[in-house]
Amino acid sequence: MRIQPVVEMESDIYSFEPANNGAGPLWCHGSTIIARTDDTVYVAGLETLPDQKPLHNCRWLLFQNQHDAWELVYRDESGRTREPSPVALLGNGDLLVTANPTLTQPGEYGGPAEPTVFRFDTQNIETKCTRELPVWKDQPRFTEHSYRTIVADSEHNEVLYIQNVGMDVAHMSLLELGEKWTGVGHIRWPYADEYQQPQPLRLCYPNVIMHDRSVHFLGVSDIVEPIEEWKHAKYEITGREWDYVFRRLFYAYTPDIKDQSFVQWLEIVNLDATAGHVWNNDIWLSLDGTVHLIWCEASMDARLREQFFLNQDLMYCLKYMTIRDGEVQTCQTLKQICEQEDGRRPQSARFHILSDGTLIILASFVPNTPTSDQVVAYCLAEVPTEATDLNWVDVLFSCPFSGTFLTNTVRGGSAPSDIIDVVGMSPNKRHTVGYARIRVGLVR
Numbered sequence: 001m002r003i004q005p006v007v008e009m010e011s012d013i014y015s016f017e018p019a020n021n022g023a024g025p026l027w028c029h030g031s032t033i034i035a036r037t038d039d040t041v042y043v044a045g046l047e048t049l050p051d052q053k054p055l056h057n058c059r060w061l062l063f064q065n066q067h068d069a070w071e072l073v074y075r076d077e078s079g080r081t082r083e084p085s086p087v088a089l090l091g092n093g094d095l096l097v098t099a100n101p102t103l104t105q106p107g108e109y110g111g112p113a114e115p116t117v118f119r120f121d122t123q124n125i126e127t128k129c130t131r132e133l134p135v136w137k138d139q140p141r142f143t144e145h146s147y148r149t150i151v152a153d154s155e156h157n158e159v160l161y162i163q164n165v166g167m168d169v170a171h172m173s174l175l176e177l178g179e180k181w182t183g184v185g186h187i188r189w190p191y192a193d194e195y196q197q198p199q200p201l202r203l204c205y206p207n208v209i210m211h212d213r214s215v216h217f218l219g220v221s222d223i224v225e226p227i228e229e230w231k232h233a234k235y236e237i238t239g240r241e242w243d244y245v246f247r248r249l250f251y252a253y254t255p256d257i258k259d260q261s262f263v264q265w266l267e268i269v270n271l272d273a274t275a276g277h278v279w280n281n282d283i284w285l286s287l288d289g290t291v292h293l294i295w296c297e298a299s300m301d302a303r304l305r306e307q308f309f310l311n312q313d314l315m316y317c318l319k320y321m322t323i324r325d326g327e328v329q330t331c332q333t334l335k336q337i338c339e340q341e342d343g344r345r346p347q348s349a350r351f352h353i354l355s356d357g358t359l360i361i362l363a364s365f366v367p368n369t370p371t372s373d374q375v376v377a378y379c380l381a382e383v384p385t386e387a388t389d390l391n392w393v394d395v396l397f398s399c400p401f402s403g404t405f406l407t408n409t410v411r412g413g414s415a416p417s418d419i420i421d422v423v424g425m426s427p428n429k430r431h432t433v434g435y436a437r438i439r440v441g442l443v444r
Contacts, residue, residue, distance in 0.1 A: 003360065003380050004441040005395045013063055013070050013423070014045050015432040021054035023083045025433050026404045026425065030205035030219070030280070031086035031149050034423045034435075036408040037093060037122050041065040041421050044085040044097055045433060052080055055110055055144050056102040060085040064125060065435070073125050079116070080106070082144040088152035088159050089413030090178050095120040096159060097129075100146040113142045115163055115173075134173035137183035140165045151208040151215075152413030159413075160210050160257060162187070167223075168200040174213075174257060184258050187217070190250055190265045195226040203250060207283040209291075209411050215257045216291050218268075218283045221248040230275055230304055237303055247271040249278045249295060251323065263326055268293065269319075274309060275301040281349045283411070284359060291323040292383070294334075294349050294361065302339075314339040318346035318363065320383070334381075334390055335365075343368050344377055350407050351383075353416040354440060359383040362395070362420060362438075364405065376400040376427070380440065395438055402427050 016025065025046045026033070033044040045061035058081050062074040079101025088096045097118045104111035117132045140163075147164040157178040164170045170187045189200045203219030210216075225231040225243045234243045249269035252262040269278045277298040284292040299315040318335040321328060335346045344365035352360050365377045378400055381390035401424025408414035408421040418440050426432040 001382060002391075002443040003382060003393045004443055005380050005393060006439045006441070007395060007397055007436060008439050009068055009435070009437040010398055011068075011070065011435050012426060012429060013043055013433045013435050014061070014072075015429065016046060017048040017050065018431060019046075019048040019054060019058050019082075021057060021082050023058075025084050026406060026423070028084045028086045028148070028205075029404045029406060030207050031151070032406045032409050032412040033084055033086055034406055034408055034421050035087050035089045035095065035412050036414045036417060036419065036421050037089055037095075039066065040122065041408070041435075042087065042095055042122075043423055043433075043435065044087050046084045047075070049080065053107055053109075055082045056080040056104060056108075058082060060097065060099055062097060062120070070435075074120070074129065076118075081113070083146055083148070086148065086150045087412060088150045089122075089154055090152065090159065091154040091157040091413075092178055093122045094178065095122050096150070098148060098150050098161065100142070100144065100148060100163075102144055110144055113144050113146065115142055115146065115148065115161065117161070132181065134161050134175075135181040135183045136171050136173055137185055138171070140171040140186075147204045149206055149208050151210050151411050153210045153212065154413040154415070156212055158210070158213070160208070160215060162206070162208065164202070164204070167202045170203075172257070182258070185261070187252075187262055190221075190267070192226070196228055197226065199223065199226070201248060201250070205280070207280055207411070209283050209285045210257065211285055213256045213258055214253065214285075216251070216253040216283055216285055217262065218249070218251050218280050218293055220246045220278060220280050221250070222246055227272075227275070230301075230308065233304055233307055245275070246277055246279060247275070249280055251291075251293065253291070253326065266323075266326060268321065269295065269297065271297065271299070274299055274312070275304050277301065279348070282351045282409075284351045284353070286359070289324060290329065292351065292359065293321045293323065294351065295319055296346050296348060316345040316368070318349060334361075337368050339368065341368055347376070348404065350405070350409065352407060352420050353410050354442070355416050355418050356442075357416065358442065360440065361390070362407065362422075363392075364400070376402050397436060399427050399434070401425060401434060401436070
């Protein structure tokens with residue numbers, strides 16, 4: 001079978017002024033801000049409030065695309081926030097937009113926040129939306145740093161909302177059958193007692209998938225550099241007292257989010273030995289219960305090589321793993337390149353489910369060695385039923401997005417589709433969020 005992608009549309013959605021608060025329009029990249037229902041696409045945007053000070057100096061927007069034209073259909077006038085607003089579609093057609101409005105007064109730097117969900121009827125988007133408050137156990141004290149996740153099971157009309165509190169835990173609320181929010185406890189992060197200063201490994205930007213209340217979670221550790229020697233060396237380079245590192249990747253699942261706790265954490269990647277970098281990209285749960293994971297790795301921090309890793313090569317990898325009942329089944333390197341090699345190195349990847357159930361990967365690559373005409377390349381490949389080399393096919397964008405990109409994922413409630421809706425940062429216009437539509441054909 002051969003994939004035939006056609007780029008049908010590329011456009012700008014909106015421009016923004018940087019908020020300088022540590023977040024941005026795609027900062028929620030474990031979840032998504034784009035969803036498709038039939039022939040309509042929705043994107044949640046982020047607008048900076050010029051008369052407000054960080055951190056709570058933004059508000060969310062909602063855009064709609066029909067007939068290849070973008071329209072602003074809602075602007076939140078009621079709350080100030082910091083982060084973008086991931087979205088979820090229910091099976092009944094309702095669109096949920098998450099928010100985390102602050103409870104502080106204007107001018108206060110940080111403080112308490114109130115997780116909120118706005119519900120829209122996509123059959124009549126112009127009607128007034130409803131405002132809902134998820135229900136939580138244990139009265140968690142939320143702040144503007146939500147690192148929130150929202151995942152939809154559109155088949156069962158349910159949504160799971162996850163929001164971090166501090167450095168050791170995340171709290172969860174389940175929307176049951178599209179009607180009732182119920183607190184379903186919390187996730188406690190893995191603990192690293194092997195460090196010089198033992199600490200919890202806060203997991204952020206997770207990829208989460210839910211089906212019939214079975215939930216699978218893939219998250220990366222996001223902590224201040226735990227190795228004192230490396231921390232001091234980085235300070236000499238950057239002048240910063242802190243440097244957050246992403247070196248350990250963890251997976252956990254529960255058969256029933258309402259009644260059972262997550263099983264013990266399974267560590268997928270640990271690059272502590274060489275100060276490497278790992279970035280979770282996506283997760284998928286197939287009908288037979290197999291969990292599919294995909295992520296990118298860089299083997300070390302090149303800034304530390306001269307002092308700590310002399311004569312070691314820097315390797316870039318795109319990796320793929322399958323898990324069943326908590327046990328690793330397969331692990332495959334889909335792309336690997338050494339820093340001195342000519343070619344493309346992997347930057348990010350997303351799973352996509354076609355209308356016939358075929359699992360494919362949309363991945364972005366950047367030139368591995370400096371050239372005068374560097375551009376990002378996007379490629380598609382089908383995930384084979386057996387571990388074999390992938391057949392990558394170029395997606396011919398006129399203006400490919402640089403950096404993070406998000407799609408109309410099934411995890412966000414969008415149905416399997418032969419159309420991939422993509423949002424990312426425009427490479428040509430500063431501070432502009434753009435859109436592209438790819439139609440995928442299969443030739444057997």
